Amino acid sequence: MTVQTQTAQDIKKYAQLTNEPEWFTKMRYEAHQEVADLALPNFQKIKYHSWPINVTRKLSIGDHELNNEELATIQANVVQVGSKIIQHELPAEFKEKGVIICDWQTALQQHPELIKKYFMTEATKPTENRLNAEHVAHLTSGLLIYVPKNVVLKQPLTSYFFQDARVPQDYVHHLLLIADSGSELSYLENTGTIGSKASPANIIEEVIAEPDSHIKFASVDRLGENTTAYLNRRGYLKRNARIDWSMGMMNDCNIVGDFDSELVGEGSHAEVKVVAISTGDQVQGIDTRVTNYGKHSLGNILQHGVILARSSLIFNGIGHIVHGARGAEAQQESRVLMLSTKARGDANPILLIDDNDVVAGHAASVGRVDEQKMYYLMSRGLDKKTAERLVIRGFLGPVLSALPSKEVRQILADMIERKLVNGQQDE
C-alpha cells in the first residue's frame, strides 16, 4: 500500500475528470514527488521567498461561468479565462497553413507528439526548481501554438490570458509556442486577472525557435493586485533562429519575472526589451538573462523601468557566455527612474564570461527625475503629474522606439499612460 499525499489524490481526481492521458499524469506525479526536495529559484536582490507564491490548492477544473461584458469587447484571436478558451477566431491564413492553436487538454489529446517532444524538455525542466515542479504537478490551463516548417505568417496572433480570481484558486498556466524551421510568427500576448481573491499565479511560457525561425513575442502583463506571481518566460533558440521579446510589465501585484533566452544554436539572436512600471506597494523583480552557447550568437537586453509611491523594481541583467561560444556577443542596459523617495530601485548587471573571443558590455543606472526638466516643463503651465509623465515617457522612449511593431508600441504606450495615471493617484 502506498501512502498518498493530498496533492497526489487531487492529481488523480483531476486526471480522471479531464480524461488526461496517462503519460502526462505520470509526469505530474514525478514532478510532485520532487517538490519537497527542490528549492525556490534564487535571483540576486529579489527577495520573494516569504511571498505566498507556492501553488498548493487542489487542481481546479475551471468551469466557472462567464458573464463579463468587458470580455466581449476584447479584440483578440484567442481569449482564455482560466483553462477555458472563450474566443477562438484565427485568421484564414492560419488554418490554410496548418497552424495548430489549442487549449492544453486538447493539446494533450490531439498533439501528444508535440507535447512529449517540447514540453519542459529543452527550454526549461520540471525539476529545475520548486516552482517549476509545482507547475507541472498543478498545471490546469495552457495553450499550444505550433507553426509548421517554413510557414511565414503575415497576420499577427493575439491572445488574452485571464487568471480567474473570482474564486480562490491557483492559476497555473503554460504556453508552449513552437516555431518550426524557417517559420515566422508575430505574437502579442496579454495577461490579466478577473476578480480579486488572493491567489498565486504560476505561469511558464516556453518559446521554441527551431533553426532559421523568427518569432516576435510581445506581451503586456497586467496581473491583479492580489495575485502573487511567478512568470517564467524561456526562449530556446536553435541555429540562426531569432526571438524579439518586447515585454511590458504593467502588473499591480508582487511578481518575479524570469526572462531567459538560451542561445543554443550558432548565429542565434535574441533581443530582449522590457518596460516596467511599479506602483503602490508592489514589488516587481525581473531577472533577464541571455546565455550564449552557440558560436556567433547574439543576445541584447534593454530594460527601463519606473517606480512610484512605495514600490520596488529590481532589474537583474545577466549576460552569460559559455566556453566555446566563440564570436558571441552579449550586451545589456538596465535603467530605473525613481519618482518617489520611498520607492526602491535596483539595476544589477551581471556578466559571466567563459570564453575569450567574445564581445560583452553593460550599462546600468538608478536615478531620480531631473529637476531641471521638471522645472522647464512646468514653467510652460503643465502640472507636476503631467510633467512627470512626460519625463517618464522620454525615459522609456529608447525601449519603446526600439520595439519592432508600431502596433505594440502604441498598445504599450497606452498601458504605460494608464498605469502611471493610476499609480500617481497613490503618490
Place this chain on the structure above:
Amino acid sequence: MSTLEVKNLHVKAKEEKKEILTGVNLKMSTGEIHAIMGPNGTGKSTLSESIMGNPNYEILEGDILINGQSIVGLPVDQRARAGLFLAMQYPAEIPGITNAEFIRAAINSRRSEDDQMSIPEFLQKLDRTLKTLDMTEEMSERYLNEGFSGGEKKRNEILQLMMIEPKFAILDEIDSGLDIDALKVVSRGVNEMRGPEFGSLIITHYQRLLNYIKPDVVHVMMGGKIVKSGDADLAVKLEDEGYAGLRDELGLDVKLVDEE
C-alpha cells in the same frame, strides 16, 4: 490690462548664504516692454528665475504680484498659468515628446477640459508661427530641444512664447549666442507679440538687441538692485559709457565681476 509688480525683493540661492537680490522694485503693465541691463553677476537671471518660481532660489523678503495678487506662494506651473512665461537661457532637452505635442499640452493646460484647442486650429497657428520665425515644420516634430543648437533652442523658446501667448514674457538673455540674422528673427517674433495684452521684460547685456526690440523703459541693475531707470536712450548712453561710468556717476560701491 494686467500688471506685474516686484516689491523690495531679496533673494538668495538655496544652497548658498549670500543675498543676490538686495531689494528689487519694478512695476510694469501689459502693453509695455521693459529692458533690464546690467553687468555680469548682478542678479539679472536670479530676478527672472525668482519671478518664474525656480525652486533653486529662496525669497527672503519682498513680494511678486500679478494684478495685485501675490504669487510667491505658487509653484512654477501655477505662475505659468497665471500668465507668466520665461524664455530660458538654457532650456532643458526632453526626449520622447515632440515639440508640437508639448506646445499643444502647454496651451491646453491653460484651458478648461471642454475648451481644448483643436488639432486643426493648433496646426494652423503653429504653421503661421513657424514661418514668422523661419523655422521648418520638421523642427516641430523633433523631440523637445533634443539635439538643438544654441540658436535653435532660442528660436524654439520664442516659438513657445508666441504659441502660448502669455501676459508677461521674461526673456533671459535671449540674444546670447545668436548671430545677427537669428537676432532679427527672434526680435521679429517678439515685436509681433506687442500689443495691449502683452508685456515683456527683456534681460540683456548688450544694447544691440534693443535696436530691434525698442523698449519703453530701461532699467539698470547693479549689486542686486535696480539703480537707474529711464527711456530707450539710457541703453544707448550705457553702450557709450559702460557700466563703470554709470556706477561712478551714481557714486555706487559695487564691484563689477569683470573688472580687474
